Amino acid sequence: MAISDRKEREKEEMKIKILEAAKKLFLEKGFEKTSIRNIADLIEYSPGTIYLYFKDKNDLLFHLHQVAFQNLIVALINPNPAEMAIDRLEDMGNRYIAFAYENPEMYDLMFVMEAPIDCLDNADEIWDDGMKAFDLLKFLVMDCQKEGYLGEHELEDASLMVWSFVHGLVTLKCRKRLQMFGDDEAGTLERMMKSYRVFVDTIIGTKEK
Known part of the structure; x- marks a missing residue:
C-alpha cells in the first residue's frame, strides 16, 4: 500500500473514531453538556487533533x-x-x-x-x-x-x-x-x-x- 493511501485510510479511521466518541457523549451527556475536550479525552487525544478534522461541535x-x-x-x-x-x-x-x-x-x-x-x-x-x-x-x-x-x-x-x-x-x-x-x-x-x-x-x- 502506498504511503498516501495509508495516510488517507488513517485519516478516515480517525474521523470515524471521533464521530463515534461524539455520538456516545451526545447521547449520554446531552449535546450542550458535551465539549470538544470531553470527546478528546474519550479517544485519548488532544482537542487540537479533533479540530484537524472538524470545525467545531456543531460540525x-x-x-x-x-x-x-x-x-x-x-x-x-x-x-x-x-x-x-x-x-x-x-x-x-x-x-x-x-x-x-x-x-x-x-x-x-x-x-x-x-x-x-x-x-x-x-x-x-x-x-x-x-x-x-x-x-x-x-x-x-x-x-x-x-x-x-x-x-x-x-x-x-x-x-x-x-x-x-x-x-x-x-x-x-x-x-x-x-x-x-x-x-x-x-x-x-x-x-x-x-x-x-x-x-x-x-x-x-x-x-x-
Whole structure:
C-alpha cells in the first residue's frame, strides 16, 4: 500500500473514531453538556487533533446526522418492491422499524435527542437530509392514494400520520417502554411489526369503493 493511501485510510479511521466518541457523549451527556475536550479525552487525544478534522461541535453533529440519514434512506429502499403500493407501504414501515431496532443509538440521535439544530450553520442541509427520507414515504403514499387509499386526506398529512405511527412504535422501544409486554428482543420486534400490520389493515379497510 502506498504511503498516501495509508495516510488517507488513517485519516478516515480517525474521523470515524471521533464521530463515534461524539455520538456516545451526545447521547449520554446531552449535546450542550458535551465539549470538544470531553470527546478528546474519550479517544485519548488532544482537542487540537479533533479540530484537524472538524470545525467545531456543531460540525460533528452535522456529520453524524448526515451519515445517519444516508443509512436510513438506503435501508428504506427495497431492491425488489411489491407491485401494489399498499404492500410497499407495509414493507417500508417494516424496514423503518428494523432500522431503528438495529440502530437504536443512531435513531435516538436523529429523532429523539434534544439538540439546537436550528442554530447550526448547516441546519438547512440537515433538514434536507430528513426531507429526502420523508419524500420516499410521501411518494409512496401518493401511489397508495392512486389505488384508493387515504385519498380523503392531504398528501403531507397522510404521510405524516404514517411516519408518526412507526416513529411512535420505535420511540417506545428506544425508551424501553415496550418491556411492559414481557417479550424477548425477537418478540418485541415481532410485536412492533404486527402492530404496524394492524395500522396498515386499518388503512386498507378505508379504501374507497
